[in-house]
Amino acid sequence: MNDNFLKACRGEKTSPVPVWFMRQAGRYLPEYQKVRGNHDFLTLCKTPELAAEVTIQPIDILGVDAAILFSDILIPLEAMGAGLSFEEGRGPVLEPPVRSRDDFRKLHSIDPVSDVPFVLETIRILRKELEGRVPLIGFSGAPFTLASYLIEGGTTKSFLNIKKMMYGAPDLFASIMDLITEVTISYLNAQIEAGAQAVQVFDTWAGILPRAEYSVHALPYVKRIMQALSDAGVPRIYFVYDGGHLMDLIKQAGSEVMGLDWRTDISMAVRHLGSDIVVQGNLDPCAMFLPEDRLREKIAAILEMGREARGHIFNLGHGVLPEIPPEKVKLAVDIAHELSS
Ligand code: CP3
Numbered sequence: 621m622n623d624n625f626l627k628a629c630r631g632e633k634t635s636p637v638p639v640w641f642m643r644q645a646g647r648y649l650p651e652y653q654k655v656r657g658n659h660d661f662l663t664l665c666k667t668p669e670l671a672a673e674v675t676i677q678p679i680d681i682l683g684v685d686a687a688i689l690f691s692d693i694l695i696p697l698e699a700m701g702a703g704l705s706f707e708e709g710r711g712p713v714l715e716p717p718v719r720s721r722d723d724f725r726k727l728h729s730i731d732p733v734s735d736v737p738f739v740l741e742t743i744r745i746l747r748k749e750l751e752g753r754v755p756l757i758g759f760s761g762a763p764f765t766l767a768s769y770l771i772e773g774g775t776t777k778s779f780l781n782i783k784k785m786m787y788g789a790p791d792l793f794a795s796i797m798d799l800i801t802e803v804t805i806s807y808l809n810a811q812i813e814a815g816a817q818a819v820q821v822f823d824t825w826a827g828i829l830p831r832a833e834y835s836v837h838a839l840p841y842v843k844r845i846m847q848a849l850s851d852a853g854v855p856r857i858y859f860v861y862d863g864g865h866l867m868d869l870i871k872q873a874g875s876e877v878m879g880l881d882w883r884t885d886i887s888m889a890v891r892h893l894g895s896d897i898v899v900q901g902n903l904d905p906c907a908m909f910l911p912e913d914r915l916r917e918k919i920a921a922i923l924e925m926g927r928e929a930r931g932h933i934f935n936l937g938h939g940v941l942p943e944i945p946p947e948k949v950k951l952a953v954d955i956a957h958e959l960s961s
């Protein structure tokens with residue numbers, strides 16, 4: 621049983637350092653594309669045997685130290701009554717967007733057992749099929765990130781609609797955030813009950829907020845989630861994309877592990893927050909395009925900084941890009957293992 625990932629989450633030094641990559645299952649893998657060629661993305665997410673198959677692909681192909689459930693952060697929003705589709709080249713679409721009290725009334729809480737049974741079944745299959753080879757990570761989106769998809773109706777550059785509501789109708793915004801928070805707590809608890817051995821909360825968009833707004837409109841909800849899961853007995857990871865300016869606030873969320881994107885040096889995080897932190901990250905995904913010797917230098921630098929923290933899980937600073945050759949991704953895993961053994 622390879623439990624280096626769980627050990628590192630608890631702040632133990634491991635040799636080698638555990639490695640997994642955000643979006644380690646996905647379009648860069650021909651094996652994924654083969655399965656995806658016959659099914660649309662949402663069908664993949666909702667068919668436990670297929671979701672389990674693509675979850676395990678990177679374990680076999682790359683030799684990473686953790687599996688992450690194949691699903692999407694937007695799945696619970698659909699279960700809450702939002703319309704969800706993925707359109708080629710446009711990314712996720714949530715229609716109609718939630719912009720008013722009336723729109724909000726159409727949303728409801730969920731019972732994960734009856735509303736997203738396929739997620740829990742995927743986890744149960746995975747625990748069986750992995751047979752303890754590597755731990756399984758469950759996940760959710762963070763409330764601010766999920767609210768941004770609900771309110772914007774998809775991906776956005778300006779965040780105009782969510783900010784309009786945050787500033788102009790803070791009570792409505794808080795109602796939406798409360799509901800998402802409640803759903804996320806029961807969703808993650810259900811994943812843990814089904815067998816998830818760690819959970820990661822993805823906050824892809826909270827980094828657009830200045831500190832004062834993050835403190836009021838995003839952090840309290842994540843704190844609530846982390847507190848609600850504190851007795852569940854599994855490590856909690858909180859990843860904020862582009863959150864360098866929020867570092868100390870992110871720490872207050874109370875997760876065991878802090879995920880860093882590639883902009884924030886691990887050394888800087890240690891300097892600001894103390895060497896007691898456990899960090900996950902944070903190679904620039906584009907570094908995979910470098911020739912091997914330069915890639916090796918970049919990985920060595922990150923491992924070196926990781927040694928300053930109490931614990932380190934090697935990862936990318938964001939997801940694997942679809943354009944990266946799978947051999948390079950495997951090479952990065954091998955190098956990280958070799959340099960930390
Ligand atoms: O990491 C993994 O391997 C596990 C699976 C996973 C996916 N999405 C699969 C996926 C996880 C953990 C996510 C999280 C997710 N989804 C986030 C947070 C992480 C981040 O990237 O910041 C966000 C913001 C989403 C929303 C989402 N889903 C977008 C914006 C897109 C479209 C972008 C794209 O690459 O097409 C998706 C689709 C998606 N989610 C794909 C995969 C493998 C691509 C689907 C396909 O066409 O096959």
